[in-house]
Amino acid sequence: MPDSQIKQATLRDVADMAGVSYQTVWRVVNEHPHVAVDTRERVLQAVRVLDYRPHRAAQVLTTGRSYILQLVIFEYAYGDPLPAILHWAREFGYTMVVTELKDATSTEAVRATLRETAQMIDGLLMVMPYPHLSYEALAELCQGRPFVVVNTELGAKMPSVVFDQRHGTRQAVEHLVALGHRLIAEISGPLDNCDAQARHETWMSMAERYGLDARLSVAGDFETCSGYGAAKRLLGLGQPFTAVLVGNDLMALGALRAFDEAGLRVPEDISVVGYDDVDVAAYLSPPLTTVRQEFDILGRESVEYLVSLIEDARTPIQQRVLYPELIVRQSTRSLNASPVGV
Amino acid sequence: MPDSQIKQATLRDVADMAGVSYQTVWRVVNEHPHVAVDTRERVLQAVRVLDYRPHRAAQVLTTGRSYILQLVIFEYAYGDPLPAILHWAREFGYTMVVTELKDATSTEAVRATLRETAQMIDGLLMVMPYPHLSYEALAELCQGRPFVVVNTELGAKMPSVVFDQRHGTRQAVEHLVALGHRLIAEISGPLDNCDAQARHETWMSMAERYGLDARLSVAGDFETCSGYGAAKRLLGLGQPFTAVLVGNDLMALGALRAFDEAGLRVPEDISVVGYDDVDVAAYLSPPLTTVRQEFDILGRESVEYLVSLIEDARTPIQQRVLYPELIVRQSTRSLNASPVGV
């Protein structure tokens, strides 16, 4: 490892080389008017030769703008929107700092994390499905820096971009009902998670509307293995059911495994609907009927909104709502087998 | 959105409040000796009241140290080591900037990306399974900043942390051979990827050792759907085989689907071995025999090594090699069915 950093050229180095003042160089670099054509040429030449580029830290110090955003990811919400967010941040000219936050429930832990990078960043993107912090609390934690919450409660009065979980779940239940299912079970996600909560509540209200048994519900934690365990518990209840609505695809995958072990076929014996449409969903056996969330669009909207909050003070506080879409594959089928269970 | 950032207290604000010079405050904050006990107390009191914290950008400007690392992720290598790297970076007191790089083959694109953050970061972690850049080329691109390459060729003479793909593949093939398989096919990853390449080469040399047919090999691109397609192609070859070695778990999942559609049972008709041991592997039907790579350890070693390169100039250039482990589940079984194919 060459242990000496290569010394970067500064504004003054360029100025010396071009035989002008550093201010003139600054004007050229920042494309300000009132620079003679030949002067500009000489300066640009020097910039090229010295491979000059402005020192970001110095710019931050003087302007207060860093063109760095921070993505704070809370447990469980991992992974999915990240690639899209990285992509779009770059697209909008921002660098992304990514922070994982295990203990999302401790306000002090959040505060400590945000403090570390506080003066370095222009805004925050919080993937925070735990609706335990009010707008005011978040604003205080973010110390007045703009922020956008990704995936929080529908109707939360804060800058946010969300999927309408109700819409997705409604489609899924109606799909099952249209196929003739009336004994529909649910494997929900962790109910302190607002997505899981919204999906669960919608399922309950749909259950009421269609006269389904709303007690046929167990909770997992969104991980594959919890879906496996939840399906086992569901089977152990001794209640008959012909379809299962699962809180996300990973748990659905675990549930498929549990049904397989129990000698139950999907979709012949049980129809299964997932949520998310993760990459592998289409290649499970059987390919999973699920609710697709377009994370790329979520990512783009989130970054775009945050950037406009940063760059234009008139940007209003709003919630941008995206609508998921039911993708019907082969894990659901019209009811023709007898119910399993007792 | 409150549009005025909350003005941060500076060293001077604290100094004024405590009635000392900014230098004294600096000494207290940076825990230097030679400060009278009562002075220190007054200063700390003021620090607390004003919620002072040093301005990172100013520190970067004066010290040249930012305590920010950059993670550069090239296509395909997505996802897996990221959580561990984020976790350990934080653990070591560093903030992580994450950059995705689509076009890894263009040196100019890499250079442009690295330029953006060049003066802001202390070192780079490159998850770069394309061994197209020499140590010298990388050092030049990184402009003398320390870097560690995660997951490159075994034996590459550069600061790096890698899994021994040969070891993993050897275990997998020997497992199949021990079960009696001699007609073993391969679905490899994309061969410009050094992991895929190493696994493929090892498979070929193992094929030679055990007298297997090394032509029974098709390539995918590590994505689920390509595993599905590759398995179809394999079946279309008309050559009998009793086991498949797959380049990663996602493709194995796709292959399982293809076999299912072709009416072939796993493991009764075909044994399948994956690679990676992703979370869902244990819950597929059947649970997948695979080679586990401990990404958490990879992440920790990478960050730890990079940090020591940054903080201790005497740290030698080395390659840290980790060994993957075969996890036997139910997708492989002793040969007792007749070969499929023609």
Next chain:
DNA sequence: TGCCGCATTGTGAGCGCTCACATCGCGATG
């Protein structure tokens, strides 16, 4: 009593960039 040493505290310069303002020169105008 004078001087040294050391603990304690303060000063000044500078990192590289930004920005308000000052200066200079030249052609146009009354």
Next chain:
DNA sequence: CATCGCGATGTGAGCGCTCACAATGCGGCA
């Protein structure tokens, strides 16, 4: 010909922190 306007360029201060060095004060020792 004095004056104005404005294009082109330069100066100075300051962002907040770091660090080398200077200054102050007090006890101890010859």
